[in-house]
Amino acid sequence: MGIRFILMVNKQGQTRLAQYYEWLTLEERRALEGEIVRKCLARNDQQCSFVEHRNYKIVYRRYASLFFLVGVDNYENELAILEFIHLLVETMDRHFGNVCELDIMFHLEKAHFMLEEMVMNGCVVETSRANILTPIQLMDKSS
Numbered sequence: 001m002g003i004r005f006i007l008m009v010n011k012q013g014q015t016r017l018a019q020y021y022e023w024l025t026l027e028e029r030r031a032l033e034g035e036i037v038r039k040c041l042a043r044n045d046q047q048c049s050f051v052e053h054r055n056y057k058i059v060y061r062r063y064a065s066l067f068f069l070v071g072v073d074n075y076e077n078e079l080a081i082l083e084f085i086h087l088l089v090e091t092m093d094r095h096f097g098n099v100c101e102l103d104i105m106f107h108l109e110k111a112h113f114m115l116e117e118m119v120m121n122g123c124v125v126e127t128s129r130a131n132i133l134t135p136i137q138l139m140d141k142s143s
Contacts, residue, residue, distance in 0.1 A: 002076055003122040004056060005032075006115060007069040008104055013037045016066070016104045019115050021122035040069060050078045061085045065101050084124055088114070091129050095136060110136055 008017040015033055024032065036053055040060045043051070051058040056071040059081040068085045091114055092099035096107070104111050117132045118124060126132055 002072060003081075003119055003124070004071040004073065006119070007033060007036070007067075007071075008111075009033075009037050009041075009067045009069060010101050011041070011065050011067070013041055016101060017108065017111050017115075019112065019119075021119070036069060036071070037067075040067060049082065059085070061089075063089050063099075066099075066104070084118075087127060087129070088118065091118075091132050094129055095133055113139075 004022050005018065005020045007015055007019075009015050015037070018029070018033065020029065032054075036051075036058055039051055039053060040058065049060050051060070052074075053071075055074070057074050057076060057078065058069055058071055059078050060067055060069040061082060062068075068088065070081050070085060072081055089099065092103070092111065095110070095114070096103040113136055114132055117135065118126050
């Protein structure tokens with residue numbers, strides 16, 4: 001499967017976006033997010049961006065005030081996931097113009113649409129920024 005979940009979290013540890021590709025109960029999600037966020041936010045900039053937690057490998061990256069955390073299977077390539085996170089941020093930057101936490105909060109549905117265009121059932125299926133943004137731009141034009 002590859003990607004198990006994607007989280008966007010601010011510096012205070014508040015989840016701004018969560019997308020899961022495996023079924024977990026709400027209590028399991030809340031506990032998992034709390035553990036992972038505490039573990040990743042406690043690390044300094046000198047440490048690597050990969051953490052093993054339970055049966056996941058967590059790949060994360062900080063952009064401004066947002067942390068992008070991706071939980072993957074243990075066999076997944078960490079550098080490919082870092083590149084995916086960078087592509088996601090660049091795509092959001094292109095659409096929102098220097099994406100920030102408020103863009104995610106006020107346009108949560110667009111952020112989810114971008115993720116749905118890029119990832120299907122835990123697998124990255126689209127990497128072209130133009131192909132990812134075209135449906136969202138068409139929705140913007142029609143409204």
